Amino acid sequence: MPARFKITIEYDGTGLLGWQRQLDGPSVQEYIETAIYKFSSQIVEVHGSGRTDAGVHALGQVAHFDFDTDMDEFKLREALNAHLKIMEAKIAILEVEKVQNDFNARFDTVKRSYIYRILNRRASSPLRENRVWHINYPLDIEKMKEAGRHLLGHHDFSSFRAAACQAKSPEKTLDIIEITKEGDEIVFYFEAKSFLHHQVRNMVGTLKMAGDKSITPKDVKTILEAKDRTKAGITAPACGLYFKQVWY
Amino acid sequence: MPARFKITIEYDGTGLLGWQRQLDGPSVQEYIETAIYKFSSQIVEVHGSGRTDAGVHALGQVAHFDFDTDMDEFKLREALNAHLKIMEAKIAILEVEKVQNDFNARFDTVKRSYIYRILNRRASSPLRENRVWHINYPLDIEKMKEAGRHLLGHHDFSSFRAAACQAKSPEKTLDIIEITKEGDEIVFYFEAKSFLHHQVRNMVGTLKMAGDKSITPKDVKTILEAKDRTKAGITAPACGLYFKQVWY
Numbered sequence: 001m002p003a004r005f006k007i008t009i010e011y012d013g014t015g016l017l018g019w020q021r022q023l024d025g026p027s028v029q030e031y032i033e034t035a036i037y038k039f040s041s042q043i044v045e046v047h048g049s050g051r052t053d054a055g056v057h058a059l060g061q062v063a064h065f066d067f068d069t070d071m072d073e074f075k076l077r078e079a080l081n082a083h084l085k086i087m088e089a090k091i092a093i094l095e096v097e098k099v100q101n102d103f104n105a106r107f108d109t110v111k112r113s114y115i116y117r118i119l120n121r122r123a124s125s126p127l128r129e130n131r132v133w134h135i136n137y138p139l140d141i142e143k144m145k146e147a148g149r150h151l152l153g154h155h156d157f158s159s160f161r162a163a164a165c166q167a168k169s170p171e172k173t174l175d176i177i178e179i180t181k182e183g184d185e186i187v188f189y190f191e192a193k194s195f196l197h198h199q200v201r202n203m204v205g206t207l208k209m210a211g212d213k214s215i216t217p218k219d220v221k222t223i224l225e226a227k228d229r230t231k232a233g234i235t236a237p238a239c240g241l242y243f244k245q246v247w248y
Numbered sequence: 249m250p251a252r253f254k255i256t257i258e259y260d261g262t263g264l265l266g267w268q269r270q271l272d273g274p275s276v277q278e279y280i281e282t283a284i285y286k287f288s289s290q291i292v293e294v295h296g297s298g299r300t301d302a303g304v305h306a307l308g309q310v311a312h313f314d315f316d317t318d319m320d321e322f323k324l325r326e327a328l329n330a331h332l333k334i335m336e337a338k339i340a341i342l343e344v345e346k347v348q349n350d351f352n353a354r355f356d357t358v359k360r361s362y363i364y365r366i367l368n369r370r371a372s373s374p375l376r377e378n379r380v381w382h383i384n385y386p387l388d389i390e391k392m393k394e395a396g397r398h399l400l401g402h403h404d405f406s407s408f409r410a411a412a413c414q415a416k417s418p419e420k421t422l423d424i425i426e427i428t429k430e431g432d433e434i435v436f437y438f439e440a441k442s443f444l445h446h447q448v449r450n451m452v453g454t455l456k457m458a459g460d461k462s463i464t465p466k467d468v469k470t471i472l473e474a475k476d477r478t479k480a481g482i483t484a485p486a487c488g489l490y491f492k493q494v495w496y
Binding site: 011057059077085089092093094121122124127129 | 259260325333339341371372373377
């Protein structure tokens with residue numbers, strides 16, 4: 001009996017070309033498909049809930065794939081993790097769940113969340129290398145919070161959209177944006193049904209400018225309304241971004 | 249004018265042979281002494297508040313050294329960090345403070361703290377590789393807390409002392425032991441004036457046995473009273489241990 005499985009995945013994006021299979025280097029998709037092949041000899045396509053760029057991490061990426069035969073969920077997870085370990089992939093399967101054969105990890109998504117971490121202190125952190133964006137001058141978190149409020153809700157996010165973005169519309173609804181101080185870090189939390197390509201990193205790159213006072217919080221509203229990518233800040237580095245959770 | 253400096257250091261212990269200079273590989277002490285030499289041409293000895301073993305991390309190790317000439321604290325930190333970065337050392341100087349020339353990072357210590365992190369879930373964590381001890385079967389945290397209480401206070405800790413330990417006496421006073429659940433981790437916090445070599449890792453290795461029920465919490469009391477290293481549990485892996493703070 002064929003079966004469809006939903007898997008929840010953590011990965012360290014460092015050194016990976018991102019979620020999607022690439023010709024020129026390792027990807028999460030390729031590693032998982034290879035792991036499946038190694039223990040089952042089945043060539044499957046693993047469908048992710050969304051792509052992540054090179055260097056971006058995941059705490060709870062979700063994907064689905066079909067298997068020719070039924071298999072115990074626990075054993076499947078063990079087999080996958082064993083083969084990922086052998087390949088020294090920095091990828092772990094946290095959960096495996098058998099789902100209805102019409103479940104789709106990409107199209108059935110109702111909500112996604114991302115976290116972005118800025119380390120805001122003078123010295124870098126060896127223990128958090130490739131885990132945070134290090135900014136070594138002080139950022140004003142209150143200004144960033146004030147700026148962030150302009151991004152909440154339904155907008156045309158063209159100013160925060162990558163040129164390569166394949167979404168049909170630049171209109172998205174940002175349901176939650178939270179900016180909190182956690183020790184020496186400034187942590188951003190974003191929730192929306194979906195995001196444009198680079199949207200989170202471009203929003204963080206712009207909010208950071210409100211934090212270092214190169215723009216005012218209100219400028220973020222002007223930038224948003226301009227619907228022009230060249231008006232916004234830089235794309236924040238991939239290493240600070242975590243794909244946190246997907247809801248179905 | 250000669251000057252003495254106190255420095256506070258964070259490091260990722262992975263791949264390092266520990267704090268102390270070794271002939272056969274990189275150490276924190278050697279990296280810092282080399283960094284000082286690179287920008288000042290001064291050969292100095294850096295005195296740590298305590299040694300850490302290979303693979304053990306530090307969030308706030310402290311050391312002191314003497315400099316032939318006075319130097320601005322901020323500039324000294326910048327120079328040190330720049331040279332540590334060039335050498336690709338996973339070491340950062342968080343603070344530099346000019347101190348009285350009788351300050352001693354080792355002998356003036358009044359209290360130290362350590363953290364130990366156990367990841368307690370089935371799958372490993374790629375994002376926390378070399379940051380936690382991964383135990384993939386459930387541990388009973390209440391049993392561990394109960395067991396831990398027997399270690400509090402003044403005792404002969406011979407059962408938790410490494411054979412190589414150079415302390416004059418096996419008697420130490422453990423002032424604080426806290427065991428808390430933080431998400432999928434079990435986090436230990438220890439505070440004492442000083443610790444025996446491997447004491448924290450040996451205590452964690454034994455408390456873990458109370459958690460997996462291979463011993464009872466009360467057995468920890470028996471083990472302690474036996475004053476015999478062979479009665480206690482294994483030495484927990486170095487990668488879960490963090491030298492947190494030193495007080496003067």
